[in-house]
Amino acid sequence: MTSTMHRAARALAVAALLLSAALVAGCGDDETKVPRLAMPDLVGKSIGDAETQTYDALHTSLIYYDLSPANRASANDWVIVATSPEAGKRTPKFEKVYAWALKKSEYDWFRKNPSMPKLPNGASAAKLLGKGGLLEPVADLVKVRYQPGKAPKKAEADPADTAAFVPDRGLHPDLSAEPVAEFGLRNGLRVAPTRGTVAVGALPPTGALRIGQFLVLLVVEKPPAKPKKPETPDFDVPVIETPDIDTGGGSGGSGGPGGGMLGGGIDIPGCPKQICG
Structure with missing residues (x-):
């Protein structure tokens, strides 16, 4: 009896193992x-x-x-x-x-623009980033910075530019991550306004652009306008016309027919005859 029970127990155990294996195999399938x-x-x-x-x-x-x-x-x-x-x-x-x-x-x-396009000479930052400007379509991705050595003393660096942007999403690779080399282009540069500045260059200046990367527009302060020379006002100068004097015929000169130095025949009260004739 005991032996029979043992065999039955072993049979049940084997059956259980087979069933478990079948279930595992089924899950794998x-x-x-x-x-x-x-x-x-x-x-x-x-x-x-x-x-x-x-x-x-x-x-x-x-x-x-x-x-x-x-x-x-x-x-x-x-x-x-x-x-x-x-x-x-x-x-x-x-x-x-x-x-x-x-x-x-x-x-x-x-x-x-697979590489940085050439900037128009003397273009202001406001014009390049404004409506119809060369950089208007990517204005959100443009960092305006003073050219090294040209920043005024009051200009400061961007507190957000302390390191390259690397999101923590657990994705490898994460295409939003900014390469350190790209961050290095603007690291330490001073923030500049778009108005009152003139573009003198851009970063990266050459080479292929990575789609979606930050661009750096280098600027200097716009030089003050030269004072205009005062314009000479236009005056209307009146024209004084000399009236025609009718000498009354007689073509003689001094002492000639008609007499008198004025050609003769002019009736001026008190005028000597040798003059007025």
Whole structure:
């Protein structure tokens, strides 16, 4: 009896182990059976359209951030610039995906200007950043700084420019992170106003631009305007006309016919005859 009970107990134990193994194997099969689908191409799409396409393709949500180090909140005029995973990569269904975005005007500007464009000679910072200016589309990403050695004593550095922006999101890589080399371009430069200053250069001056990076506009104070010379007022000078004197005929000169030094025939009371004739 005891032996039979032992055998029964061992049989139950084996059955339990087999059942456990079957359950574990079944779970493993479920995980491997999660479909892997192609990551959609979202670059250039509005954030709203990108969210819709992501859900339709992967049945998951799209988490997005500002690509620039400015760490701004997005708006309706923003577009996707990069994604993780990249377009076309086989991605498990339901897995979260990430994207980085910029204003459409910024994205278009960087695509048009893969390197720093040449600045117009003598252009003011206000004109370059204002409406229709060369840097207007990326005005949010431009840091206006005095040219080294040209800052007035009252100018100060930006307290926010103490280190490169590196977000703590647990993403590797995080495309919003600012490379130290880019931060170094403006490190220690003094903040300048846009009005009353003239652009003399930009950073980086050469080389490829990273889409979404900060740009530095170097300026000096606008020289004071030279005083204008006083203008000579225009006066209307009256013209004095000399009346014509009728000498009354007689072409003789002095002492000639008609007599008199004035040519003769002028009746002036009291005038000597030798003069008036």
